[in-house]
Amino acid sequence: MDFRALLVQVQDRLSDADRRRLHFLFAGDIPKWYNIHPSMSGTLDLLQWLIEHDKVSEEDITILMKAFRKINCTEAVALLMGNDCSVHPCPDTFISRQSHIPPCATWSSKVTTMAGIFGKEGDSPLHLNMPTSLAIDLDGNLFVSDEKNNRIQRFAPGETSGVTVIWNLQSPQQIQLDYRTKALYVSEMEGGRVLKWDLQTREGVTIVRNCRLCTGVFVSSKGFIYVVENRRHNVVKYQWDGRIRLDSEYSQQELQGAHGLAFDQVGNMYVADTWNHRIQRYDIDLSQCNHTHT
Structure with missing residues (x-):
């Protein structure tokens, strides 16, 4: 599709409220004398200004992706990433930051160590001991689940010395960052729980208990919590006031020692079936949904 046609x-797909929030975000970039009204035509003028001033191009839409995520406009994000929500209802999965990667992208063979020291475990700020998961916030801070040190480390951009932001954990596994609320979700394998940690107040609350070796967690923007239970070989879906299993019998039969999980833009669920040495995909089924919950 032509880039301008995509825009x-x-x-x-934007509501009037979406446009007002979008224009507010870009108010600091556009000269005050360049008055752009938050209407449909005004939004097109805003997009035209961003293109003319090399803020946005077909090769780089990073600034737009960040803006739409900040205002929680999931349909716009999905369209920019190639998923038309009028065909596939937008899943409730846009809680974590995802970078826009052009289809033509490749990766250099030059590798930079961002945290830890090759081949040397330890518990100093410079060391890691079996890192299991990571997340990156909008400011470029790198969060690492440091399993054997039972902590979560934060590495500021350009820094190789980490700061412990969560401690006294019991074998932390997968972590997920909610960049909107600045909360970090941690699954604890030996602790048997999922912890929600507020990075601003530095306080945590256990949101899932009695998990049999929690090795994976995914939290949707509507508050549903998907947990991988390694010992039970299944995936469980929680709500704040209850618990709902997802294909529990099928998962128990098919999965062995499962660890992390993730969702794609359509809503299909992927599970790392560790002991079976494979990745399993569970296709989303919307036949029982009213398209308002995921």
Whole structure:
């Protein structure tokens, strides 16, 4: 699809409130004398200004992706990432930051060590001991689940010395960052729980208990919590006031020693079936949904 045609589709999906929030975010970038009204035509003018001033291009839409995520406009994000929500209802999965990666992208063979020291475990700020998961916030801070040190480390951009942001954990595994609320979710394998940690107040609350070796966690923007139970070989879906299993019998039969999980833009669920040495995909089934919950 033509790049400008794609942007037209994106702005067509915006509500009046979305436009006002979008224009507010870009108010600091656009000269005050360049008055752009937050209307449909005004949003097109805003997009045109961003293109003319090399803020946005077909090769780089990072600034738009960040803006739409900040205002929680999941349909716009999905369209920019190649998923038309009018065909596939937008899943409730846009809680974590995901970078826009052009289809033509490749990766250099030059590798930079961002944290830890090759081949040397330890518990100093410079060391890691079996890192199991990571997350990166919008400011470029790197969060690492440091399993054997029972802590979560934060590495600021350009820094190789980490700061412990969560401690006294019991074998932390997968972590997930909610960049909107600045909360970090941690699954504890030996602790048998999922912890929600507020990075601003530095306080935590256990949101899932009695998990049999929690090795994976995914939290949707509507508050549903998906947990991988390694010992039970299944995936469980929780709500704040209850617990709902997802294909529990099927998962128990098929999965062995499962660890992490993730969801794609359509809503299909992927599980690392560790002991069977494979990744399993569970296709989303919307036949029982009213398209308001995921």
